[in-house]
Amino acid sequence: MSSSTLWKRIWKHKLFYLFMLPGIIWFFLFSYVPLYGIQVAFRDYTFVGGFTGSPWAGLKYFKQFFDYYQSTDIIRNTIIISLMKLIIGFPMPIILAILLNEIRNLKFKKTVQTLSYLPYFISWIVVVTLMQRLFATYGGPVNDLLSSMGVEPIQFLYNTSWFYEVIIGSDVWKNIGWNSIIYMAAIAGIDQQLYEAAKIDGAGRFRLIWHVTLPGIRNVAVILFILATGSLMSAGFEQLLLLNGPSTAAIGSVLDVHVITQGIQQGRLSYAAAVGLFQSLIALVLIVTVNRIARKVSDVSLF
Amino acid sequence: MRKKRFKLAASLMAFTLISGMLYGCSSSGSGDSADGGDKGADSKTVTLTVLNNWNGSSGSDSESNPVLKAIEEKTGIKVKIDYTKGSEAEKVNTIFATQDLPDIYTGPAWGGELDGIIKAAKEGQLVDLTDKIDQYPNLAKAIAKENVPPALYEKAIGGIDGKKYMMYQNQPATDKDVNDWLYGFYVRKDIADKIGVDPQSVKTKDDFYNFLKKIKDANLSENGAPVIPLGGFHDGWAVGIGNTMFYGADYQDKGDGTLEHVFFTKAYEDYTLYYRKLISEGLLDPDAFTQTDPIANEKIKQGRIAVLSAHYPAILDASKEYVKAHPGSDYVPVGPLERAGAEPNRPVDLNIQGNNVTVITKKAKNVDAALKLLDFLASDEGFMLVHYGIQGTQWDMVDGKPTAKQEWFDKFTADTTGKAKKNEGISIGLENMTGMDRINSVGGGDIWADQDRLKAMDNARKILRPNGISVISAFNPGDVITKSPQWETLKPSMDQINDVWKQAIFAKSDDAALKVINDLREQIKNTGYDDAMKYVNEELKGKEVVKLSMPN
Numbered sequence: 001m002s003s004s005t006l007w008k009r010i011w012k013h014k015l016f017y018l019f020m021l022p023g024i025i026w027f028f029l030f031s032y033v034p035l036y037g038i039q040v041a042f043r044d045y046t047f048v049g050g051f052t053g054s055p056w057a058g059l060k061y062f063k064q065f066f067d068y069y070q071s072t073d074i075i076r077n078t079i080i081i082s083l084m085k086l087i088i089g090f091p092m093p094i095i096l097a098i099l100l101n102e103i104r105n106l107k108f109k110k111t112v113q114t115l116s117y118l119p120y121f122i123s124w125i126v127v128v129t130l131m132q133r134l135f136a137t138y139g140g141p142v143n144d145l146l147s148s149m150g151v152e153p154i155q156f157l158y159n160t161s162w163f164y165e166v167i168i169g170s171d172v173w174k175n176i177g178w179n180s181i182i183y184m185a186a187i188a189g190i191d192q193q194l195y196e197a198a199k200i201d202g203a204g205r206f207r208l209i210w211h212v213t214l215p216g217i218r219n220v221a222v223i224l225f226i227l228a229t230g231s232l233m234s235a236g237f238e239q240l241l242l243l244n245g246p247s248t249a250a251i252g253s254v255l256d257v258h259v260i261t262q263g264i265q266q267g268r269l270s271y272a273a274a275v276g277l278f279q280s281l282i283a284l285v286l287i288v289t290v291n292r293i294a295r296k297v298s299d300v301s302l303f
Numbered sequence: 304m305r306k307k308r309f310k311l312a313a314s315l316m317a318f319t320l321i322s323g324m325l326y327g328c329s330s331s332g333s334g335d336s337a338d339g340g341d342k343g344a345d346s347k348t349v350t351l352t353v354l355n356n357w358n359g360s361s362g363s364d365s366e367s368n369p370v371l372k373a374i375e376e377k378t379g380i381k382v383k384i385d386y387t388k389g390s391e392a393e394k395v396n397t398i399f400a401t402q403d404l405p406d407i408y409t410g411p412a413w414g415g416e417l418d419g420i421i422k423a424a425k426e427g428q429l430v431d432l433t434d435k436i437d438q439y440p441n442l443a444k445a446i447a448k449e450n451v452p453p454a455l456y457e458k459a460i461g462g463i464d465g466k467k468y469m470m471y472q473n474q475p476a477t478d479k480d481v482n483d484w485l486y487g488f489y490v491r492k493d494i495a496d497k498i499g500v501d502p503q504s505v506k507t508k509d510d511f512y513n514f515l516k517k518i519k520d521a522n523l524s525e526n527g528a529p530v531i532p533l534g535g536f537h538d539g540w541a542v543g544i545g546n547t548m549f550y551g552a553d554y555q556d557k558g559d560g561t562l563e564h565v566f567f568t569k570a571y572e573d574y575t576l577y578y579r580k581l582i583s584e585g586l587l588d589p590d591a592f593t594q595t596d597p598i599a600n601e602k603i604k605q606g607r608i609a610v611l612s613a614h615y616p617a618i619l620d621a622s623k624e625y626v627k628a629h630p631g632s633d634y635v636p637v638g639p640l641e642r643a644g645a646e647p648n649r650p651v652d653l654n655i656q657g658n659n660v661t662v663i664t665k666k667a668k669n670v671d672a673a674l675k676l677l678d679f680l681a682s683d684e685g686f687m688l689v690h691y692g693i694q695g696t697q698w699d700m701v702d703g704k705p706t707a708k709q710e711w712f713d714k715f716t717a718d719t720t721g722k723a724k725k726n727e728g729i730s731i732g733l734e735n736m737t738g739m740d741r742i743n744s745v746g747g748g749d750i751w752a753d754q755d756r757l758k759a760m761d762n763a764r765k766i767l768r769p770n771g772i773s774v775i776s777a778f779n780p781g782d783v784i785t786k787s788p789q790w791e792t793l794k795p796s797m798d799q800i801n802d803v804w805k806q807a808i809f810a811k812s813d814d815a816a817l818k819v820i821n822d823l824r825e826q827i828k829n830t831g832y833d834d835a836m837k838y839v840n841e842e843l844k845g846k847e848v849v850k851l852s853m854p855n
Contacts, residue, residue: 047399047426064792069826132598137590138528138607158593160811245593246805250819266798267396267419 041273061274081235097183116177124238158245190216222300355732356410370728395419406667441681454782474657476739484614489634534608539592549574551644551851554780650773681738705747777847787838789831
């Protein structure tokens with residue numbers, strides 16, 4: 001295709017491109033412009049030299065990270081938590097979207113939908129404060145309810161026995177509604193004739209879901225899954241900063257929090273940049289690999 | 304053609320809007336501070352920005368207040384103060400990394416905050432005051448060698464690479480100005496009575512454990528919720544101070560005259576396992592290390608903490624409301640508890656020294672104005688103005704001593720938020736820049752403190768300091784090790800000690816706790832500890848070293 005026809009086509013669809021513009025600007029400013037800062041991972045950052053003028057340090061900070069006695073623990077914790085989030089958290093919005101789609105009472109459906117979005121807009125600090133109140137060992141409503149049923153008070157937060165339940169549960173609760181929107185849209189895009197044809201063939205409700213709805217949203221699900229694998233190396237910074245305490249540090253210390261505490265609190269900017277870069281490189285490898293697998297297995301892929 | 308022109312105009316407008324928006328994003332918050340020393344509306348007035356880097360500090364409701372006005376009248380300098388909300392060390396690193404600098408920075412004289420300032424000095428971010436400081440007698444006095452603890456003088460205040468950058472504040476000017484915060488364990492009097500234990504009979508670590516156990520076994524409850532035997536404030540402050548029952552100071556004599564960090568000793572293991580026992584037996588609040596101050600205060604206000612660990616003023620503040628509603632439930636001192644390595648009749652060794660450093664950043668256009676302001680604040684006149692307010696309005700000299708005027712005393716006492724004081728310009732962070740602490744030798748003490756509180760403090764002092772106090776003047780190896788060549792690689796591991804201790808006391812078993820400690824020990828060794836300690840021992844040969852130190 002010659003460049004003139006490409007421009008012609010772009011010009012023809014200029015309105016769509018205009019819609020894309022804010023997104024492009026956002027990515028350019030916040031994802032591409034900061035890329036030049038990566039070099040700081042290979043430099044001894046100084047206030048005077050800044051990103052571009054500090055002396056080169058080679059792979060010193062990468063070595064420091066791998067020499068750090070807890071680096072394998074931190075990587076392991078990150079992968080375990082994000083894998084659990086992926087395996088449990090990924091199907092949840094699909095299930096919610098399908099359930100919502102089956103509701104016939106429009107008013108009820110809209111109410112449930114709106115309520116399920118709401119937690120997404122609450123920041124983690126508020127969510128965690130709410131959780132601290134609700135799950136307080138002494139005086140929290142949940143434990144009050146349990147004790148009225150004769151159950152001994154349970155320390156839910158900052159307790160290794162309940163750590164994963166709390167992390168995954170709160171993550172699902174917060175994101176399920178928002179993540180279901182895209183599936184709702186995909187379901188809405190399924191040709192209604194398919195449902196009618198299946199009904200004529202004698203399909204019941206579950207058959208319709210299995211044979212029409214699920215295949216209809218398969219492509220969207222695969223794309224979102226590929227994207228989700230990209231965040232396997234980040235387990236959720238705010239949530240783990242707040243919900244991980246000294247008692248759960250052995251299973252709750254993750255890369256994202258390590259980067260922030262080392263970089264900003266301890267002022268080791270080059271080290272933090274190196275760890276962050278390592279995190280991103282692994283994420284890139286994961287996305288490319290999963291994308292390839294998806295293309296081979298299902299013909300759906302990002303690129 | 305018209306349509307084209309319209310389109311062009313529309314695109315231009317859109318472009319202007321977007322770039323305006325982006326520009327707005329990029330320069331937010333740095334407008335004023337960027338060009339310090341800029342002329343205000345009145346061309347003779349200089350405006351200086353100050354960052355008061357103390358977490359949680361705050362100022363008056365409006366930008367101006369009587370004290371700031373008085374300073375402007377005296378010096379011709381308008382002061383604008385910014386406050387830190389959140390980690391101070393983080394703030395230091397952020398302002399230099401983003402170059403969002405104030406004219407004057409003032410903040411903690413220890414830890415990561417001071418390390419950040421030293422790094423900034425080495426990297427040309429601060430104004431070199433070597434040739435100027437002597438022209439300002441009040442500032443020069445506060446950084447004279449005899450007025451600064453020796454290790455801190457060598458590390459920072461006396462000069463970095465031969466140049467002086469820092470001003471130093473709040474070092475007690477005389478013995479009378481020494482401020483003992485009375486750190487310790489304090490028990491609710493009614494609870495001690497209920498379990499029939501005299502708090503002063505609790506002396507050893509076993510006594511203390513049994514005391515907490517008795518409280519737990521009494522199954523006390525308040526509003527249906529059980530009373531927690533031992534608690535503290537935010538992020539575990541300061542439940543760990545029982546360490547002084549196990550070891551005297553952070554660096555110990557190995558027995559052969561050389562020093563080692565206490566983290567490598569048996570005493571540290573005992574201390575850790577003791578606290579692990581407190582946690583696992585439900586004697587220490589498991590939320591103590593993760594809670595925020597509001598939650599801690601709520602527990603205290605509900606009467607749910609039997610023994611509190613912190614400094615006494617914080618405990619008095621937090622328990623004020625509960626005590627008012629439940630007379631006789633005051634928190635009273637436990638002990639005095641045994642001190643490891645100290646004879647019982649030895650005065651309590653306190654590390655009382657200045658807590659604040661002030662520097663002028665390279666962004667300051669008018670360095671002389673900044674020095675003039677700081678010199679005025681450090682003068683006796685400035686000291687009184689900042690601590691007490693306007694003479695003749697809030698206070699007067701009576702028999703040569705500053706005395707609060709009754710109406711203002713009543714007004715400030717009635718206001719539990721402290722806002723009334725701040726709106727007059729008192730306690731807004733300026734007190735961190737008033738040179739040496741002369742609150743008793745020059746001033747008249749805390750003229751705004753109420754009598755009940757002073758009485759409670761006096762009572763606690765009598766119990767906890769039967770032999771008085773002695774201010775530490777020896778070298779602290781913790782300051783010396785930071786100058787060792789290995790410090791860059793060693794620091795990240797040493798910084799973990801506190802976190803690892805917390806992790807260890809929550810471990811499932813004693814063995815697991817010791818493993819957590821041993822793992823970090825190995826890491827510390829691997830990152831150059833032995834060589835760094837060799838350096839410390841070399842440097843401190845023949846010098847007096849801190850062997851005993853109580854929190855303050």
